[in-house]
Each structure stands twice: as C-alpha cells, then as structure tokens.
Amino acid sequence: MPHHAHDDLFAPDAIRDPYGYFGAWRSEAPVHWNEQYQMWVVTSYERLVWTARHPEYFSSEVALRDSRPPAPTIPEEDMELFAAVRHWMAARFTQNDGAKHKEKRKVVHGYFTPKAMETWRPLVRQTVNDLLDELQGAGRMDVMHDFATPLTYSIIAGLMDIPPTDRAFVKELCGQMCGFDGNDPSRIRDYAAGVQAVTDYLAPIVAERVRDPGDDLLSVICKGEIMGAYTRDEVLANALLLLVAGHETTNDLVSNGVLAFAQHSDQFDLLRTDPEGRIVGAVEEVLRYDSPLKSIQRVATQDVDMGDGQRVGKDDRVRWVISSANRDPEVFEDPDGMDITRDPNPHVAFGSGVHHCLGATLARLEGQEAFAELARRFEGFELETDPDRLEYRPSVGQRTLLNLPVSMQ
C-alpha cells in the first residue's frame, strides 16, 4: 500500500489532484482493493486497456448487476428510489454486453462516425465564434459558464433538435442530475427528480418523432423503436443519456483545456504559431493531460486473475481510472508534462474496446474548433483566482471545474 494512501475517493486531495492520488496507487499496486467503497481500482495503462477490452469478464450491465448498496451511503428511505433509478439506467444502450450491446449501439453509431460528424464542423465553428464575439469585449469570462457549457449544450440540443425556446429550461433540468456519482446523501432524490422531469418533457416530442421521424439525432434514436431495437423506455433513456453526456463531458474538455493552457503558456504559444497544423495534437494532449472522465465502473462476470496475485471475484465492482492510465510512465514520456506535439498519443480518455465513447468524434470536433479559435484570438489566459482555490465537483467519475474565471490577453 502506498505511503500515506487512503481509501477515501472523495477526500479533498483525491478530488483536487487525482493524478497524485491514483498515481501513488499505480506505481505500487496497479490493481488494488478499496475497502471503503468495496471495489477494485485499476490504475495502470496496461491493466486498464486489458480490462476494457475483455467485456466478457467485465460487464457493462452495472445498474442491473451491482446489487450492493450505494457508496457513499444514502438514507434508508431513498433505497426504493435507488432501485427505480437502477432500473431506469439499465435501459441505456451502454448498459449492455455482447450482441445486445452491438444491436443497440448500432442504432446511433452511424450518426457519430468521423465522416458524418465532419458535416457539423461549420455549425460548431459558427457557435464558437458567436460566443467569443460576445465575450471578447469584456476581456474576461468564466470559462465553464460563459463558454464551455453554452457551446457544448447548444450543439447537442441543436443536433437533437430540441425546440430553441425550451433549451434553457431543459438545461436547468439536466443540472439536477449531475450529482449522481457524488457524495451528497440526497443525490439519488435529485437525480430521480431530474430524470423524471426531463423524461416528462421529452415523452410527447419522442411520441411525435416516432410517428414522423426527421433526420435529427433524437429522431435517429426514435428510429431504434421503429426498427424494433429499442422499447419506448429505452428511447427515452438513451435520449436523456445523449443529451446529458453530449455536453457535460465536453464542457470539461474545454474548461480543463483552458486551465491547462493558462498554466502552460509555452504550449499555448506553440499552438498559436500554427493553430490549423497543431490543433489535432493539442486537443489529444488536453484529453490525455486532464481527461473529462476520471474513471468507469464494471462488474466482474466471473473470478478473474489480474496478475500480481490479485484475484477479482465474480460480481465484484471494478473501476478503471483513466486519469492515472493517461499519466502512466510506462507509456508516456514525461507523463505529468503537457506537450501538444506528443506523437503517438494513445491516451484512453474515451475508454477502449467495444464501449469506446460514442461521442468521441463530436467531442474532438468541439475541442478542435474551440481551442483553434481561442488560439487565433488570444495571446493567453490569466487565472483570476488562486489555482489552489479552484474547486472541482465531488465525483468519482468526472473531472468538473465548478468555475474557471480567466482574463484573456
């Protein structure tokens, strides 16, 4: 066990600096048992990729299979609600294995291919420019609230063709759900209320688009019902999944990236010398250096030998940590340094294997357009707060800045 290491994944040091916390585990015990949360934690790159690429041992049917009580604990009276939430979550296409997963993913997969996503580049570029035109005069912004979230939310709401007049209201409802993998005892209640509200909002729109589908993303999901791959509950669960995951991860990419560039001005200077030529590598490095997703959970389908004498038991929780794999010195030279020219850069910010992030290409596209335009417009960023006072949302899964006030030069 690493010196000073503890099991509290919500401890201030683990939230503020997951690289230090999980990095200590990676160097001494890359697969270890976390007693407090009753789960295996996988921190090395090699073990993460192996785990992610063996879905027959590590199931994605987490909501159905993980029957242990939630950790951290919730009030006893919320347990029934938790069961309902698990049932609802199981309707997402991501919560399937094998042939069922393939069939359900295929419904939406074609919408997100690199070739298909490229057609949206002009829209993303226009949205970036519109937002920055408004912000440039002030010379400062809260990156998360003024730029990253409006950008990524308006894109996904646009792709799903959510009526423009409803978007602010729907965004507010989505906000209720963000604490699900946090530590607030009331989080299940908030999450369930958010799910109910968004589902109630979407239900009549979905009914309409199942009758008369267009070519928007919500209609693509609705076509899953028409072709018999989804039930109505699955349509609604997947619509909600893509609406929320479609912006509340990419906004982290944009915010974490601006912070990284504010703290590594040499790398922003390098990007500015050739934004078009360097943008692809720059976004890949932001994804590696401070990944939006910190970790993903699976449930073991059988006893599995993980090496080094560690044996995962059937039905055990297994969580693999992207943040530490992306800083693994076995794979990345100077892993804690930021280098936008890193090549190759085989980071696992989008996971790996059959569940590799569906929206990866959209995230890349948004990141590329955002950072390329920032590099064309500004010489750099200065944090308007002490870096030690930056706050992250308490979460095992996501690396989300609550605020990021900067001034632009």
Added chain:
Amino acid sequence: MARQLKITVDYNVCVGNAMCETFAENTFGLNEDRQSYVKDAAGDPEETIIEAAENCPVTAITVEDAETGEILFP
C-alpha cells in the same frame, strides 16, 4: 468479378471498438490484443467493407484498390 482490395489497420490508432467486425464480419476479426485484423480482404462486398471502415470511430482502416493503389477510404 470484383476488384481486389488492400485493407490495412493502423495499430497505433485502433481502439478495438469492433464496429468493423459488426458491419463486415467476414472481413474483420479481433486479434489477441482485441484490435481489428483483416481475416479475408474479400470476405464481404466492397460497399460493406467501405461501410465498415467508415464506421470505425477513429479512422484506423484504410481501403485501397490492390492493383492501382487508389485510396477508396478514407
């Protein structure tokens, strides 16, 4: 007779998403590292193979005309 294809997978890029196998199961398989490999370059019709390559989320697959070297995808 259908033209012969040369199909290559970039192993620095392939993430083992297996969509190629889903779309063209007679052409693509997964190797020991769970990355894509070409088991039979003539396993499926050309349009099916191109569709499989298009559905790779990381554009790891290149399809060429084996004789002329013309790049058919990407």
